[in-house]
Amino acid sequence: MSGHLAVVGLGPGDARYLTEEATATLGAADALYGYGPYLDRVPTRAGQSRHASDNREERTRAAAALRHAARGARVAVVSGGDPGVFAMATAVCEEIETGPESWHALDVTIVPGITAMLAVAARIGAPLGHDFCALSLSDNLKPWDLIERRLDAAAIAGFVIALYNPVSRARPWQFGNALERLRRHLPPTTPVVFGRSVGRPDECLSVTTLDAADTEAADMATLIIVGSRETRVIARNGRSPLVYTPRAAPEVSA
Amino acid sequence: MSGHLAVVGLGPGDARYLTEEATATLGAADALYGYGPYLDRVPTRAGQSRHASDNREERTRAAAALRHAARGARVAVVSGGDPGVFAMATAVCEEIETGPESWHALDVTIVPGITAMLAVAARIGAPLGHDFCALSLSDNLKPWDLIERRLDAAAIAGFVIALYNPVSRARPWQFGNALERLRRHLPPTTPVVFGRSVGRPDECLSVTTLDAADTEAADMATLIIVGSRETRVIARNGRSPLVYTPRAAPEVSA
Numbered sequence: 142m143s144g145h146l147a148v149v150g151l152g153p154g155d156a157r158y159l160t161e162e163a164t165a166t167l168g169a170a171d172a173l174y175g176y177g178p179y180l181d182r183v184p185t186r187a188g189q190s191r192h193a194s195d196n197r198e199e200r201t202r203a204a205a206a207l208r209h210a211a212r213g214a215r216v217a218v219v220s221g222g223d224p225g226v227f228a229m230a231t232a233v234c235e236e237i238e239t240g241p242e243s244w245h246a247l248d249v250t251i252v253p254g255i256t257a258m259l260a261v262a263a264r265i266g267a268p269l270g271h272d273f274c275a276l277s278l279s280d281n282l283k284p285w286d287l288i289e290r291r292l293d294a295a296a297i298a299g300f301v302i303a304l305y306n307p308v309s310r311a312r313p314w315q316f317g318n319a320l321e322r323l324r325r326h327l328p329p330t331t332p333v334v335f336g337r338s339v340g341r342p343d344e345c346l347s348v349t350t351l352d353a354a355d356t357e358a359a360d361m362a363t364l365i366i367v368g369s370r371e372t373r374v375i376a377r378n379g380r381s382p383l384v385y386t387p388r389a390a391p392e393v394s395a
Numbered sequence: 396m397s398g399h400l401a402v403v404g405l406g407p408g409d410a411r412y413l414t415e416e417a418t419a420t421l422g423a424a425d426a427l428y429g430y431g432p433y434l435d436r437v438p439t440r441a442g443q444s445r446h447a448s449d450n451r452e453e454r455t456r457a458a459a460a461l462r463h464a465a466r467g468a469r470v471a472v473v474s475g476g477d478p479g480v481f482a483m484a485t486a487v488c489e490e491i492e493t494g495p496e497s498w499h500a501l502d503v504t505i506v507p508g509i510t511a512m513l514a515v516a517a518r519i520g521a522p523l524g525h526d527f528c529a530l531s532l533s534d535n536l537k538p539w540d541l542i543e544r545r546l547d548a549a550a551i552a553g554f555v556i557a558l559y560n561p562v563s564r565a566r567p568w569q570f571g572n573a574l575e576r577l578r579r580h581l582p583p584t585t586p587v588v589f590g591r592s593v594g595r596p597d598e599c600l601s602v603t604t605l606d607a608a609d610t611e612a613a614d615m616a617t618l619i620i621v622g623s624r625e626t627r628v629i630a631r632n633g634r635s636p637l638v639y640t641p642r643a644a645p646e647v648s649a
Contacts (some may be wrong), residue, residue, distance in 0.1 A: 150517075152414070160509065162411035225516045227642075231524030234639035238629045245631045251517035255414065255507045262479045263404075263505035270485030272545055274528035274554055283644035287553070291526055294552035298545045300528055375492045377499045385488035388481075390537035 144210035150254020155340030175219035199232035223256035257364040258303035261336030266383035273301035296326035398464035404508020409594030429473035453486035477510035511618040512557035515590030520637035527555035550580035
């Protein structure tokens with residue numbers, strides 16, 4: 142079995158976030174698979190085929206890429222951010238587990254990338270500087286009451302919370318509901334960061350508070366970081382504020 | 396104020412994990428500050444000064460770098476992994492908040508990197524494919540009972556758990572205590588991944604279960620990922636197993 146499948150993280154959008162390993166793996170691939178807008182970020186190379194698919198077809202895309210690799214090709218599946226965080230690496234593992242024996246024998250490499258919460262955090266300071274969690278607000282594949290329990294648990298225990306997939310056309314109320322849930326546990330002044338398209342021309346970053354956080358400020362490409370009780374904002378004259386969570390937690394926290 | 400301070404994430408160790416932005420920022424710096432072994436990873440350049448310090452001197456190092464930048468220099472502080480995850484970006488923010496007004500006016504850039512949990516996850520499959528948290532086991536700056544409450548909350552709510560800073564010479568019992576705590580909530584067969592020195596010649600990765608997890612397998616450079624009830628292991632003939640957490644969570648989970 143000479144085939145090889147790589148799942149490559151492109152980071153949040155701009156080429157400056159690509160790792161050397163990602164660039165090398167993309168360059169060496171015979172075929173690229175991925176959501177169209179992600180494929181468009183990868184420089185074209187003669188002799189390399191491209192297979193674009195829709196955003197919601199992760200399992201189908203993963204299966205097609207595995208079939209292609211099992212025929213002996215070097216195949217790369219591209220993923221926004223990090224492929225292991227709410228992205229393509231999981232879909233590939235799911236297909237391998239349920240697929241033909243030949244897929245188990247394939248050489249599989251996951252190439253990590255800068256996931257959205259790290260990119261947004263870096264642009265605003267260090268809000269993830271203390272214990273934190275990453276939670277997808279999509280209830281397509283998990284029940285909403287489980288998401289609510291996780292929001293409760295994370296806020297009460299004092300984790301900073303990074304929210305992925307806050308809204309979509311099919312999920313209009315979930316983010317507002319999540320904010321309401323968090324307001325039960327956290328002070329109204331808790332810092333909240335909205336980050337979108339980091340590193341791209343349409344980059345948009347804003348800092349607000351939990352009581353003022355507006356669901357209209359988020360779309361499906363937005364990553365939200367909700368601070369803990371310890372998260373702080375440093376105002377700076379003529380510069381954007383710095384948001385960070387101190388390394389020390391007091392005895393009374395949580 | 397012409398000074399500039401960058402806090403640069405080097406990723407887990409090998410140069411292939413460096414982003415283009417990190418490479419460019421390090422190359423443009425007049426002075427580099429950091430823990431000695433991290434500085435040693437950065438190629439030397441004529442005219443660039445280097446200021447190595449001990450691992451535990453984050454605040455002192457951050458203050459020295461800020462003073463240097465405030466004199467008008469381009470200064471880079473290097474950090475292992477991602478600077479915003481249990482690393483130098485937080486120490487820099489702490490120093491800016493409590494430091495002189497001139498530090499508030501400085502141009503500060505955080506350059507994200509591949510943090511250890513993303514690197515370890517990528518080497519083993521996609522264990523962070525569903526909701527997860529990152530928790531430091533160091534009780535140097537937070538009380539141990541708070542760490543226990545967070546372990547309880549995360550395990551009960553069904554988060555996959557990435558453990559940073561599991562042990563040190565001064566903290567010999569904490570990791571064993573944490574495993575005991577997690578065994579109260581999670582099945583004995585829950586997959587546990589130990590990862591160390593990813594991408595370096597001494598890389599060491601292993602997969603075990605929560606009941607068999609051995610505290611001796613971890614040192615201060617080890618990152619541990621404890622699965623949720625949903626995390627799965629795919630055995631593969633002649634290849635290392637794949638560990639992943641499915642995107643779907645059942646109704647009964649948590």
